[in-house]
Amino acid sequence: KPVEGRLNALLSVGAACVKTGAYDQAMSLYENALRDGLDDGKIYLQMGLCQMAGESYEDAADSFNQGKIKAQESGNQELIKELSYNQAVCSEYLGQYQEALELFKAYGQQYGTDEELQHEIDFLESRVE
Numbered sequence: 001k002p003v004e005g006r007l008n009a010l011l012s013v014g015a016a017c018v019k020t021g022a023y024d025q026a027m028s029l030y031e032n033a034l035r036d037g038l039d040d041g042k043i044y045l046q047m048g049l050c051q052m053a054g055e056s057y058e059d060a061a062d063s064f065n066q067g068k069i070k071a072q073e074s075g076n077q078e079l080i081k082e083l084s085y086n087q088a089v090c091s092e093y094l095g096q097y098q099e100a101l102e103l104f105k106a107y108g109q110q111y112g113t114d115e116e117l118q119h120e121i122d123f124l125e126s127r128v129e
Helices: 006-019 023-035 041-053 057-074 077-093 097-111 115-128
Strands: none
Touching: 006 023, 006 041, 023 041, 041 057, 041 077, 057 077, 077 097, 077 115, 097 115
């Protein structure tokens, strides 16, 4: 049954597992939480970050996409922003440069461009020309 503070505790423990390289343990925590009905965009974000750390970029992109769906349902704009950026990063790691470029440009239009984002866009433009 739901317990107050469970989500925050889960995210903290999962992040600690990822930091120590215990990716399987972190994923097990996240998957069990989802099975138990704790279906939150933040879990998908952490799952995606864990999968990226383990270089499972396709799985990470799927997790970020699922997280965006949940974040849009709840209206959590800050979470959507973070998920969107990481989704673009996954596309880049997968060598899907055109897709990554489009995602980074859309991100910049939505949230503004800074030097780091412009660097990513410039790099990707050099790859798709």
